[in-house]
Amino acid sequence: MxxxxxxxxxxxxxxxxxxxxxxxxxxxxxxxxxxxxxxxxxxxxxxxxxxxxxxxxxxxxxxxxxxxxxxxxxxxxxxxxxxxxxxxxxxxxxxxxxxxxxxxxxxxxxxxxxxxxxxxxxxxxxxxxxxxxxxxAKPPNELTRAQIEALQCLADGDRHAAAAGKLGISESALKARLVSARVRLEARTTSEAIRKAREYRLL
Missing domain, CATH: 3.30.450.80 (Transcription factor LuxR-like, autoinducer-binding domain)
Incomplete structure (x- = not known):
């Protein structure tokens, strides 16, 4: 459940x-x-x-x-x-x-x-x-720096390609970070992950 x-x-x-x-x-x-x-x-x-x-x-x-x-x-x-x-x-x-x-x-x-x-x-x-x-309702204690950076780029309005370029990684690597962040935050979408990370004061 x-x-x-x-x-x-x-x-x-x-x-x-x-x-x-x-x-x-x-x-x-x-x-x-x-x-x-x-x-x-x-x-x-x-x-x-x-x-x-x-x-x-x-x-x-x-x-x-x-x-x-x-x-x-x-x-x-x-x-x-x-x-x-x-x-x-x-x-x-x-x-x-x-x-x-x-x-x-x-x-x-x-x-x-x-x-x-x-x-x-x-x-x-x-x-x-x-x-x-x-x-x-216990929030996660932390995200990795890589997960935070990936979420922050999208929270700032970057698209996947721009975010990956900004971080100096491939789009597939960016998506992997976003998936791991969603799992950690128990979020179904990246938007939900960003919202939760803000609520938990991780961003």
Whole structure:
């Protein structure tokens, strides 16, 4: 089963778990996730983003600082901007957050509902989904210099012949580098490989 299909199945499981939606930030590096998805109500997402609450959200601070799973109500951090009260006013009254992975590549998943606290079994399910999402979405650690050069040429708009000439190799050698880069990145096309390499900050 492909990585994308597994990730989609895990997101479907989050949908079942969280009646008011979820927020997923996977492999957060340099304060930015490599993968981000939210199914929270659009009005809350727009309000949250327009106020840059990700810089002020106690759930994010907790997730970056602690690896584990807990209910929102159990987080002792201060909330000077009343992010949680504003979330509640948009229907996100109860929630849980799960954090997993090393501090240099942390994944944080939040879920919400309007009617009650998440029970212990639901917290355990959230933990399992978070761990599996982190593992399934793990980016490759590196590409070879030759693979990066080949992808960079095409990302810059060079055609195969021009890229091969620029690198001083044959077109067949260039294509071999591109194929190996696609395999490494689990990409079906060179365009997808370039997109993934950029997302993973390899280009």
């Amino acid at each position: 492909s990585e994308r299909k597994v990730v989609n199945q895990l997101l479907d499981a989050l949908d079942q778990l969280a009646p008011m939606g979820y927020s997923v930030g996977l492999h957060i590096r340099y304060a930015s996730p490599l993968v981000y998805k939210s199914s929270y109500p659009a009005e809350w997402r727009d309000f949250y983003n327009s106020h840059s609450y990700y810089l002020r959200d106690p759930l994010v601070f907790w997730g970056v600082g602690v690896e584990g799973t807990t209910r929102w109500s159990a987080i002792p951090l201060p909330d000077p901007f009343s992010v949680m009260a504003k979330a509640a006013s948009h229907g996100l009254k109860f929630g849980a957050v799960s954090s997993y992975g090393p501090i240099t590549s942390r994944s944080i998943v939040g879920v919400a509902r309007a009617d009650r606290e998440f029970d212990d079994a639901e917290l355990a399910a959230l933990r399992e989904i978070t761990i599996r999402l982190h593992i399934e």
